Amino acid sequence: LAEKLEGRLRCSECGGTRLLRDDESGEVVCRSCGFVVSSTILNRGSEWRAFDFEERDKLARVGAPATWTINDMGLSTTIGWQDVDASGKRLGPDERARLSRLRKWQRRSKMSDSYQRNLSEALSEIGKVSYSLSLPRNVVETSSVIYRRAVKSQLVRGRTIKNIAVACVYMACRQCCVLRSLGEVAEAGDISRKEAARNYRLLVNALDAPMPQVDPQSYISKIVNKLRLRGETERLAKIIFNAASELKLTLGRGPQGIAAACVYISCKIMGEDRTQSQIAMTAQITEVTVRNRYKELTRQLTFNIPL
DNA sequence: AAGACGAAAGTGGTTGA
DNA sequence: TCAACAACTTTCGTCTT
Secondary structure, X not given: OHHHHOOOOOOOOOOXXXXXXXXXXXXXEEOOOOOEEEOOHHHOOHHHHHHHHHHHHHHHHHOOOOOOOOOOOOOOOOOOOOOEOOOOOEOOHHHHXXXXXXXXXXXXXHHXXXXXXXXXXXHHHHHHHHHHOXXXXXXXXXXXXXXXXXXXXXXXXXXXXXHHHHHHHHHHHHHOOOOOOHHHHHHHOOOOHHHHHHHHHHHHHHHOOOOOOOOHHHHHHXXXXXXXXXXXXHHHHHHHHXXXXXXXXXXXXXXXXXXXXXXXXHHXXXXXXXXXXXXXXXXXXXXXHHHHHHHHHHXXXXXOOOO
């Protein structure tokens, strides 16, 4: 993909053509100046193609379109359980053994069909959501692994494939430390935040998967990138965060709020003018929360803030 | 006039009976 | 299932630069 990007797109900041895709965040970064060109434009392709191949592979093995509804259309063959032939005569031992083998395989193939159909629909949903969130490929793959586990644990029964798939994507984001809020993922999947939250919780409980807490430091990076602040400012913000967490000022607080406050303080010190509301907006929280965290931090930490 | 500040009421999610 | 609760948001008036 790196090669494909070269030459086709220019960095909107310095005009450089050497663009690189950051697999961790799914963003396209200019190699010359470090500017994040886009987190959405250029992912057309990569995930889709990888995903497509996988799906095509699946479909090829099933050998039928995903909408094939064998069970309900009365098109499937059923092998009777009696060991008699069409005229009602009892069968010999050889024939009986052959029939029981046939029954077994028919059962297996049916099960496998519905599993595959379920899976291919889910994978397509995962692909759509991941695409609109421009998630890196490892997250897409993690999502589908999680989904398979969910199916095996009977979690999809009685719930929509889509809803579970969306929850899987969010879970994969968390596991891969890719910052996407539950709201963002839910929106991409066009379901309510509440529904997504419920299914996510279900997955966490049922799959018994310890979820790593979101590291506020990565929120700091995200905010800094979005606001195009200097690297120095980011470093300082992280130092402030570390000091704050040593003093236990971060416990029980939302990570976005803490991160936003650290960035805000850092900006003040470094002389980069950003308003509380700008930072609040990028951190997807309110100005008031930034203010409250800021107040708490400055009360207990001492800074030399040039004013 | 814009940004920062803070009080007060409201919201959604968690917890524990 | 319900109420209590903490964190966060919304809203709005006031202060500061």
